[in-house]
Amino acid sequence: MLGAIIGDIVGSRFEFNNRKSKDFELFAEGCFATDDSIMTLAVAKAIMETLKVYPRSGDWYDDDFHALLSDLTVKYMQEIGRKYPNCGFGGKFNKWVFSDDPKPYNSFGNGAAMRVSPAAFAADGEWTAELLAETVTSVTHNHKEGVKGAKATADAIFMARQGALKNEIRERIARDYYPLDFRIDDIRPTYRFNETCQETVPQAIECFLESTSFEDAIRTAISLGGDSDTIGAITGAIAEAYYGVPDNIKEKALDYLDDELRSIYDAWEKFSPADGGRFRVLTKYLGKISASDSIAEHLLDTDFVGYGSLVKSFEDEFHQFGKAHPEYDLNNYVETLKKNGLKWSGEEMRSANPQKLNEHGILALIMGAINAERFCGDALLDFFENCCISNWLKRLKDIDWRRQGRQVASIVFNDNGFFVGDRTSSFAFNSNGAEHNLTKIRGERDTPFSKTTYYSVQEADILKKRFAEIHTEYWNAYYCLPYEVCDGGSWSLTVTYSDGYILRYYGRNAQPENFGELFDYLKVDDFDNLDDEEKER
Numbered sequence: 093m094l095g096a097i098i099g100d101i102v103g104s105r106f107e108f109n110n111r112k113s114k115d116f117e118l119f120a121e122g123c124f125a126t127d128d129s130i131m132t133l134a135v136a137k138a139i140m141e142t143l144k145v146y147p148r149s150g151d152w153y154d155d156d157f158h159a160l161l162s163d164l165t166v167k168y169m170q171e172i173g174r175k176y177p178n179c180g181f182g183g184k185f186n187k188w189v190f191s192d193d194p195k196p197y198n199s200f201g202n203g204a205a206m207r208v209s210p211a212a213f214a215a216d217g218e219w220t221a222e223l224l225a226e227t228v229t230s231v232t233h234n235h236k237e238g239v240k241g242a243k244a245t246a247d248a249i250f251m252a253r254q255g256a257l258k259n260e261i262r263e264r265i266a267r268d269y270y271p272l273d274f275r276i277d278d279i280r281p282t283y284r285f286n287e288t289c290q291e292t293v294p295q296a297i298e299c300f301l302e303s304t305s306f307e308d309a310i311r312t313a314i315s316l317g318g319d320s321d322t323i324g325a326i327t328g329a330i331a332e333a334y335y336g337v338p339d340n341i342k343e344k345a346l347d348y349l350d351d352e353l354r355s356i357y358d359a360w361e362k363f364s365p366a367d368g369g370r371f372r373v374l375t376k377y378l379g380k381i382s383a384s385d386s387i388a389e390h391l392l393d394t395d396f397v398g399y400g401s402l403v404k405s406f407e408d409e410f411h412q413f414g415k416a417h418p419e420y421d422l423n424n425y426v427e428t429l430k431k432n433g434l435k436w437s438g439e440e441m442r443s444a445n446p447q448k449l450n451e452h453g454i455l456a457l458i459m460g461a462i463n464a465e466r467f468c469g470d471a472l473l474d475f476f477e478n479c480c481i482s483n484w485l486k487r488l489k490d491i492d493w494r495r496q497g498r499q500v501a502s503i504v505f506n507d508n509g510f511f512v513g514d515r516t517s518s519f520a521f522n523s524n525g526a527e528h529n530l531t532k533i534r535g536e537r538d539t540p541f542s543k544t545t546y547y548s549v550q551e552a553d554i555l556k557k558r559f560a561e562i563h564t565e566y567w568n569a570y571y572c573l574p575y576e577v578c579d580g581g582s583w584s585l586t587v588t589y590s591d592g593y594i595l596r597y598y599g600r601n602a603q604p605e606n607f608g609e610l611f612d613y614l615k616v617d618d619f620d621n622l623d624d625e626e627k628e629r
Contacts, residue, residue, distance in 0.1 A: 093132055093133075093136055093209045093210050093213055093329065093332075093357075093360060093364075094332055094337055094342060094345070094357070094366070095209070095306070095328035095329045095330070095331050095332025095333070095337060096128065096129070096132050096206065096207075096209045096325040096326070096328050096329040096332075097125065097128075097129045097132060097133075097325070097328075097345060097349075097357075098310065098324075098328050098332075098337065098341060098342075098345045099128075099310055099313060099321070099323075099324030099325040099326070099327055099328025099329070099331075100125065100126055100128035100129045100132075100206070100321045100322070100325040100328070101119070101123050101124065101125055101126075101129065101321075101345055101348050102118050102119065102123065102314060102324055102328075103313065103314050103320035103321035103322070103323065103324030103325070104122070104123050104124050104125070104126050104180075104320075104321045105120065105121075105122035105123050105124075106314055106317075106320040106321075107126075107180075107319060107320045107321050108285075110285075110317035110318065110320060111314060111315065112280055112281070112315055112316075112317050113315055114308075114311040114312065114314075114315045116311075116314065118307070118310070118311075118341065118344070119344050119345070119348075123348065124348060125179070125348050125349055125353065126179050126180040126321050127173070127176070127179045127180045127181050127185075127203075128180075128203075128206040128207065128321050128322055128325040129325070129349070129353070130172060130173060130176050130179050130353065131169055131172075131173065131203070131206070131207040132206070132207045132209060132210065132325070133172065133353055133356045133357060133360075134165070134168040134169040134171075134172045134173065134207070135165060135168075135207050135208070135210045135211070135228050136210035136356060136357075136360045137164075137168045137172070137356050137359075138161060138164040138165040138167070138168045138169075138228065139161065139210050139211065139214050139224070139228070140359060140360065140363050141164050141168075142157065142160050142161040142164055143214070143363075145160060146160070153220075153223065158223070158227045161224070161227050161228065162227050162228075162230070162231055165227070165228045165231050166194055166231050169189065169231070169232075170189055170190075170191075170194060172352075172356075173189040174189060174190060175352070177190075180321075182201065182203065182287070184197055184199060185199075185201075185203060185232065188232055194231070194232075196230055196231055196234035197232060197234075198234055198235045199232060199233040199234075199235055200233065200235040200236075200237035200238040200241070200288055200289050200290065201233060201238065201287050201288060201289065202241065202286075202287055202288060202289050202292040202293065202319060202322045202326070203232070203233060203287075203322070204229045204232075204233035204238040204239065204241045204242040204289055205241040205244070205245040205289055205292070205293045205296070205322075205326050206321075206322045206325040206326055207228070207325075208225050208228065208229060208242040208245050208246050208329075209245070209246075209249055209325075209329035210228075210360070210364075211224035211225045211227075211228055211242075211246050212224075212225070212245070212246040212247075212249035212250045212253070212329070213249065213253070213333070213364050214363075214364055215246070215250055216586070216594070216596055217250075217596070217598075218247055218250055218251070221243075221246040221247060221249070221250040222243045222246060222247065224246070225239075225242040225243050225245070225246035226239050226242065226243065228242075233289075237288070237289050237290055238289055240269060240289065241289025241290070241292070241293040242289075243269070244265055244269035244270065244293055244294075244297070245293060245296075245297070245326055245329065245330070247264060247265070247268075247269075248261055248264075248265060248297055248300070248330045249329050249330050249333045250333075251264060252330055252331075252333035252334035253333040253367075254569035254570075255376035255379050255568065255569055256569075257376075257380070257405055258301050258334075258405075259405065261297075261301065261330075262301055265294070265297055269293075269294075270290075270293065270294035270297075271294070272294060272297065272298055272301070274298065275298075275302070276295075276298055276299060276302055276312060276315075276316055279295070279316070280315065280316055280317065283295070283316055283317050283318055284317070284318060285317075285318050285319055286319065287319055292318070292319060292322060292323060292326070293326060295316060295318070295323060296313060296322075296323045296326035296327045296330075297326070297327075297330065299312040299313040299316060299323065299327040300312075300313075300327050300330040300331050300334070303327075303331060304412035304415060304416065305335055305412065305413075305415075305416035306328075306331045306332065306334075306335040306336065306337055306338060306341070307338065307341065307416070308416075309327050309328065309330075309331035309335070310324055310327065310328055310331065312327070313326075313327035313328070332366075334373070335372070335373055336366065336367060336368065336369065336370070336372055337366070362592060363592065364592070365591050365592050365593045367593075368492070368495075368496050369489075369492040369493075369496075370492055370495070371413075371451070371485075371488040371489070371491070371492055372492070373409055373412075373413055374406075374409065374410065374413060374458075374485060374488060375485050375488050375489040375492065377402060377406050377481070377485060378482060378485045378486060378489060378566045378567075378568075379566065379567055379568030379569065380402055380568060381402065381476070381481070381482045381485075382482075382566065382567060382568050382571075382604045382605060383568040383570070383571055383602075383604075402476070403472055403473050403476060406472075406481070407462050407465075407472060410458060410459070410462060411462075414455075414459070420451075420455050422455060422456070422459045425455075425456040425459035425460050425463070426456075426460070428452055428453060428455075428456035429441075429453070429456050429457070429460060431453075432444075432449055432453040432456070434453075434457075436460050436464075438464065438468075438471070438474075441457055441460055441461065441475075441480065442475070442478060442480055444457060446483050446484055446486070446487035447487065449487065450491075451488060451491050454484050454487050454488055454491075455488075457480075457484055458481070458484055461475040461480065461481070486563070486566060489565060489566060493565060496591075496593075498589040498590060498591060498593060499556060499589060499590040500519075500521060500556055500559050500560070500587060500588075500589060500590075501520075501521055501588045501589055501590050502518070502519060502520045502521065502586075502587075502588045503518060503519040503559065503585070503586070503587055503588075503614070504516070504518045504585070504586045505517045505518065505583070505584070505585050505610070505614050505616075506583065506584045506585075507581060507582065507583035507584075507616075508581055508582060508583075514532070514533040515530075515532045515533075515616070516529070516530070516531045516532075517529070517530050517531075517614040517615065517616055519555065519559075519614075521552055521555075521556065523549075524549065525546065525547045525548045525549045525551060525552040526546070526547040526551065526552035526555055527544060527545070527546055527547070528544070528545045528546075528547065528615065529542060529543070529544045529545075530542060530543045530544075530615065555613075558613055559613060562606060562610055562613060563606075564585065564587060564595065564610070565595065566604075567597050567604045568597070568604070569596065569597060569598065570597075570598050570599070571597075571598070571599035571600070571602040571603055571604060572598075572599065572600045572601070572602055573600070573601045573602050581600075581601065582598070582599060582601075583598070583599045583603070584596070584597065584598050584599075585597040585598075585610070
């Protein structure tokens with residue numbers, strides 16, 4: 093959501109005075125938070141208030157949940173909007189804000205997409221993101237193109253949150269929403285102001301897809317021209333989910349919010365804390381490597397293409413990361429390796445102990461592996477296949493993770509299949525210790541049964557440490573085979589941390605390599621004991 097606010101503020105002074113260049117000061121005289129930011133915050137408020145009544149659960153899909161969300165979206169968009177009558181509302185929306193009987197007015201304006209980001213950041217799945225997006229959008233923009241623009245934006249944001257690569261986001265948007273058969277440089281000279289979703293959303297998504305960093309995404313969006321604040325808001329929301337927001341930009345942007353708007357933002361930050369990982373653009377590849385390994389285990393070698401499709405993408409993003417973070421001085425990677433007692437050689441780099449290196453040393457190793465490609469074909473692929481890249485990325489992830497100081501608060505695992513039925517294993521940690529619950533539903537005619545175990549504070553601390561050692565934060569969001577298994581099964585894992593941060597994982601007939609460790613930890617085998625106890629009774 094912050095990315096949308098930043099894009100709006102930066103673009104505000106260029107909306108009717110376009111600057112067809114990336115060369116400009118981000119925050120300057122004339123910048124302000126427009127209706128884009130204000131309505132985004134209103135939607136965030138509506139979602140937070142709805143979830144006080146219906147906590148995160150299956151209620152996402154309940155008609156009563158969406159009815160309340162719709163009502164509260166209207167309430168807060170009007171209540172907050174009326175306090176800012178000069179923030180830049182369009183004519184029809186202005187009438188709606190001040191109407192005593194607000195009704196949707198069949199709009200397909202880009203306001204549908206500029207305010208939708210909270211739906212994507214709150215959602216626990218792509219379908220949920222789309223449902224939330226449609227609900228908060230349809231109170232005004234109930235035209236099919238308005239809803240389409242909101243859903244496309246929400247899907248792009250959610251995919252970016254889940255660690256999708258840019259080519260995956262591009263393919264999804266092109267398949268289900270809009271053709272992205274243009275380049276920003278090609279359309280910039282002739283692109284003009286347009287307030288429709290059809291002529292704004294695909295352009296904003298393309299601005300993100302062509303970007304190299306959060307700041308570059310904002311600059312690219314503004315340089316396109318047109319409805320600059322809204323294009324900036326849409327682009328910024330996706331870029332936040334993908335790159336994160338640099339602290340210096342965040343601090344400057346938040347100064348533009350008054351006390352009331354800032355209080356809503358602060359509440360949202362507690363409700364939906366940001367990832368906060370400095371190396372997130374790189375460490376998302378850990379999950380991609382894990383997912384590739386998972387698929388490889390189920391396919392014949394002749395069917396598996398290995399890491400080839402990841403190598404070029406990783407190399408490109410690493411170079412972009414280096415340009416966005418000059419403080420790591422990656423051009424002098426050889427010198428950095430020397431300072432860490434290493435030579436720029438394949439043998440020494442492969443044998444290096446990542447745990448003894450700081451972030452500068454790890455980044456130098458990666459840069460060395462990438463540059464080795466110039467002198468030895470497939471050198472980088474070799475570092476992938478020998479697990480060097482994954483081990484180095486794990487070290488970067490650990491550095492990020494420790495910096496954030498997150499502790500597990502709850503774990504909920506579900507699986508179902510032809511042979512095992514529907515099963516749930518969950519841990520809840522609190523000041524008194526921990527509670528572990530096993531529940532199994534064997535069929536429509538069978539009585540569900542469960543088993544609950546309680547643990548002391550000391551035992552709970554041991555359980556937390558054991559879970560941390562599994563490192564689910566390394567995992568990919570999805571593990572799915574490229575073919576269907578008729579009698580296969582699916583699983584999901586939701587991990588909530590002490591600061592409210594949530595990680596979710598899903599699988600269908602495929603799992604990460606250390607999935608067995610999670611099974612043992614969650615005591616899933618105890619379901620067999622439950623079956624025996626039930627038989628005895």
